[in-house]
Amino acid sequence: MRKLPSLSGKNMVDRLADFDDIQSAFFLLRTSLSIVRATFHMRTTPLVKWHVQAESFDKAIWDAAQSILGLTFSEQSWKQACLTPRLGGLGLRKIVDHAEIAFGASWWEAKLTSREEWKQREDVKAHFLSQKRGSYKKDEEILKELIEQAANPRERQRLNRLQCEHSGAWISAVPSNHDGNDTIMRPRNFQVAIAMRLGLPVLDVERSCSLWAITPPAAQYTSSSHLVDKICHEGMLAFNGEEKHPRPCGWSSAWRCHNPPLARKQRPCNRCRCHESVWVPQPVSL
Numbered sequence: 001m002r003k004l005p006s007l008s009g010k011n012m013v014d015r016l017a018d019f020d021d022i023q024s025a026f027f028l029l030r031t032s033l034s035i036v037r038a039t040f041h042m043r044t045t046p047l048v049k050w051h052v053q054a055e056s057f058d059k060a061i062w063d064a065a066q067s068i069l070g071l072t073f074s075e076q077s078w079k080q081a082c083l084t085p086r087l088g089g090l091g092l093r094k095i096v097d098h099a100e101i102a103f104g105a106s107w108w109e110a111k112l113t114s115r116e117e118w119k120q121r122e123d124v125k126a127h128f129l130s131q132k133r134g135s136y137k138k139d140e141e142i143l144k145e146l147i148e149q150a151a152n153p154r155e156r157q158r159l160n161r162l163q164c165e166h167s168g169a170w171i172s173a174v175p176s177n178h179d180g181n182d183t184i185m186r187p188r189n190f191q192v193a194i195a196m197r198l199g200l201p202v203l204d205v206e207r208s209c210s211l212w213a214i215t216p217p218a219a220q221y222t223s224s225s226h227l228v229d230k231i232c233h234e235g236m237l238a239f240n241g242e243e244k245h246p247r248p249c250g251w252s253s254a255w256r257c258h259n260p261p262l263a264r265k266q267r268p269c270n271r272c273r274c275h276e277s278v279w280v281p282q283p284v285s286l
Helices: 010-017 022-033 035-044 051-069 075-081 095-114 131-148 153-161 187-198 250-258
Strands: 221-223 237-239 262-268 275-281
Touching: 010 022, 010 051, 022 035, 022 051, 022 187, 035 051, 035 095, 051 095, 075 131, 075 187, 095 131, 131 153
Parallel strands: none
Antiparallel strands: 221 237, 262 275
């Protein structure tokens, strides 16, 4: 059997980790160096004959993703990362989860193409299921398991919201300026976006949301806590005496956690030279 491509060499993973642009490095990992390098083995060889090598390959992808993104994945967050972006993952599918699906699809496709009668294999399902559909169903099962195992209602809601249409489009987008810069993200922004998507800590400690000091909440809201926690969720709000669940602070608050807040300042208008009130960045220590 052909040797499974290795990812442990410095010419691959280490060079990607040295990229200044982690978005491009991660894109190359996802599209060129992950499960796609094992497609031949997945479709031609039963997993039972190379299970050890498959696990080693998956572990190498795990280490590579952590090295490129500068994040530490827990077991649960890595399971989510291995889902398709349509279901809240990063598209780093694991060989051990999808190899049997790929082999079964290949076996049925070869049988139908040859128009021959083959003896049914024990490791292949009795009906044809395409690799694409089979892998998607497998991801749906893993996501359902993650939702059931979620530690609290907030985690369950986070996983459910990631299934919204186009919520993972920025992951699969090609980081190219050929048609503009709309698909290009700064390294720190990309890293924060990945961490928030996987429910990983973004901040070292809880911090007060700087927007509260500029625009206090509406009169009908009372704050029981206006802190932004480590995974960038704002504190609980009480509306008419009823507490609401913490909500993700979103891009605006996540940006404020790492950038100076805005403050009102008078400046001349460029058209009529009148003085208007605008938002401008002000230095602040966090």
